[in-house]
Amino acid sequence: MRLIAFAACLFLLPTAWAQSETAPAIPDEVPAVWQVEISSVSTNTVRGERTRSVRYGQDWASWVTEQGAQMWLDAGDRALFAQAPNQTDIIKTSLYAEARRHLDIYVALSEGGRREVxxxxxxxxxDRVWLEAATGVASQSGSMALTETANGFMALxxxxxxxxxxxGGEDSACEAPALDAPxxxxxxxxxxxxxxxxPDILARLSRSAQFPCAFSFIVYSPDSPAGRLERWTRVDETEIDPPLLPPLPEDATMIYAGADRLSRVLDAAQEALSSEAEPSxxxxxxxxxxxxxxxxxxxxLLVQLQETHNFGPCPEASIGSERLTCAYASALALQGREDEDFRALSEGLEALAQNDPARAVELISPFIDREGHAGAAARLLTANALISWGRVGLQARPDLDPAxxxxxxxxxxxxAPDAYWQLGQRYLAAGAPAPAWSLFDLGRRLPRPVADTPLAQADLLEARMSELAPYWLPSASSTPVQ
Known part of the structure; x- marks a missing residue:
């Protein structure tokens, strides 16, 4: 097993949640069979051989793992689909979640790239370089010395x-030609x-208009402390067995990653996405x-607040706008000023604005048993106050769980887009990026515009992921240049 285990999501046992999504059209593809030889670094003694079958399309690749799971990487959809052996369910994981997972591992083990060992x-x-190889993430480039060879290049x-x-070319070890773009x-x-x-090697590979017909690499890891050498050679075979994705089977059930933790949430989101009854x-x-x-x-007041969780902050000039609850906020404040519950809730909101989360939780949490939009707002506000309060607040109020x-x-x-963003943030904080991005993706599919809501920050987060972990986030329809 490699230093960093891949596709833990394959072994989830989520509640089935069918989607209406369909697979993209199948473009021209190239089947490939790789012969893999594994040797000891010190003795160069062959320890084993295996065959890996792959299909490469334009913007996608599909293959079977050593455990027998079928995988489909879709660059256009920014998603990884996984179907475990003897299962009809297909798990969809955002590539941004994969990038974040590997980045989190790298940052945690290397202290943000500061540890050399x-x-x-x-x-x-x-050496840190082997963690960088395992995670595909590096805090700086230049660790590898790259040298051109007659048939390609090598790294030291x-x-x-x-x-x-x-x-390929003269004296090449290849039995089949190198892959051409795309x-x-x-x-x-x-x-x-x-x-x-x-990543240094991945960067060099990305500068070529071809993909090697053979490559070899050394691994040092806890599973191979003495080092192992793997030689991958593409053999001249076009028949691939077993058959690989895509297309996705018509009878398959699509499941978002993290569905085992989010089953009721996903049920509600699916109902919202399939309904045309969203409140205006x-x-x-x-x-x-x-x-x-x-x-x-x-x-x-809670319903007014939930309106902002759906449509964003009230405009500065709300009078005359379509945001009627915003326009009538002052009138409500006048009517409710003598009401005890209204005053308590208003004081709680003021405490939250003044960065006094303990007081905010005390005053707002009594409203969390309400249902509907009012209950949703009370829960969102209480959760935000608890999160701001931090560990002290969680210890002080063990009866309240922000997530x-x-x-x-x-x-x-x-x-309400706000709920998807805030709950996703809790999963990110807990080191679970897969369900976090499932929430972000679902929220952005809502019939609501999200540009003026916190969920719009997901786009910025993804842009940052593309900078920090680019090799987990391939560009659709990209063609390397020579």
Whole structure:
């Protein structure tokens, strides 16, 4: 097993959640069979051989793992699809989640790239470069010395030959030709998922219009402390067995990664995405007015607040705009000023604005048992206050769980983009990027514009991921240049 295990999501047992998504059309493809020879670094003794079958399309690659799972990498959809052996369910994981997972591992073990040597306890210590190869992430370039050869290039680290690329030609070890663009781009996108290749080498591979017909690399890891050498050679075979994705089977159930943790949330989101009954700004206004008529001024204020969780902050000039609950906020404040619950809730909001989360939790949490939009708002606000309060707050209020409150808020109002972003942030903080990006992706599929909501920050987060971990995020329709 490699230093960094891949595709832990394959072994999830999520609640099935069908989607209406369909597979992209199948473009021209190139089948490939790789003969893999594994040797000892010190003795160069062959320890084993295996065959790896792959199909490369334009913007996608599909293959079978050593455990028998079928994988499909879709650059256009920015997604990795996985189907475990003897299963019909297909798990969809965002490539941004994969990038974040590997980046988190690298940052944690290397202290943000500051450690030169990584200690793995009884497994020994390893130069940081091998962690960089395992995660596909590096804090700086230039660790590898790259040298051109007659048939390709080679990479050395501390004067040790650690990688060779063979593009064919005289004295080549290849039995089949190198892959031409655009299939070479798909092969490069696939490579980090099957081999621990250092980012310096991936960068050099990306500058070629072809993908090697043979390559070799050395691995040092807790599983191979003495080092192992792998030689991959593409053989001249076009028949691939077993059949590989795509297309996705018509009877397959598509499941977002993290569905085992998010089943009720995903059910609510799926219902929202398939429904045309999303509440409008007029609906929120009517609900708020109805509560005011019933003298439930606190409930009316919570509904007004939930309207902003759906449509973004109130405009500066709300009078005359379509945001009616914003326009009538002052009128509600006048009507409710003598109401005890309204005053408590207003004081809680003021405490939250003044960075007094303890006071905010005390005053807002009594409203979390409400249902509907009012209950969703109370849960969102209480969760935010608890998160701001930090560890002290979690210890002071063990009866309140921010993640649970956010999940309940999303279930009560699955059209509110804010809930998807905030709950996703909790999963990111807990080191679970796969369900986090499932939430981000779902929220951005809502019939709501998200540009003025916190969920818009997901785009900025993804742009940052593309900078920090580019080799987990291949560009669609990209063609390397010579």
């Amino acid at each position: 990584i200690n793995f306890g009884s497994a020994g210590t390893f 680290y501390n004067d040790e030959l650690v990688f060779t690329a063979d593009y 299939h070479s781009a798909s092969a490069l996108a696939w490579l980090p998922y099957v081999a621990p290749i250092h 700004v007029q609906d929120f206004f009517d609900e708020s007015q109805s509560l005011q008529e019933d003298s439930d001024y606190a409930g009316a 649970q409150l956010l999940a309940e808020a999303l279930i009560l109002d699955p059209y």
